[in-house]
Amino acid sequence: MKIAISSDHGGNKLRQEIIQLLEERGVEYEDFGPKTDESVDYPDYASPVSEGVASGQFERGILICGTGIGMSIAANKVKGVRCALVHDVFTAKATREHNDTNVLAMGERVIGAGLAREIVATWLNTEFEGGRHARRLEKLHELEN
């Protein structure tokens, strides 16, 4: 599985933590920055990750800003992206099982690194359940078109 990851300035530190987790687990990733702590605009950094997932270049994306809200809004503007803003392990699992989310958003100012690592590990390891949930995803595709 190849992951695309980015943040804004508000998510820089947590992004480094998550990159460390991906490396520990041998998960392939591409880091879309930012490279400095300068203030940046989250849509600019949500874009390459979301487009990369939507195009199939990456299987999943991880986006981090201060709250996770701006990143999740931006990601969900891109056709083909199903992004969930997650701050607990229960919804990390549920959003894979039920929504087949392909992008995960989190807020560095909301949760600590330990919980964020558990969320990412759970989200990466949980499969979509299909069945009745697949029918609902079909309806999401219809909304997009």
Ligand code: RB5
């Ligand atoms: C940046 O200050 C902050 O607004 C951003 O990281 C994010 O929380 C937006 O939703």
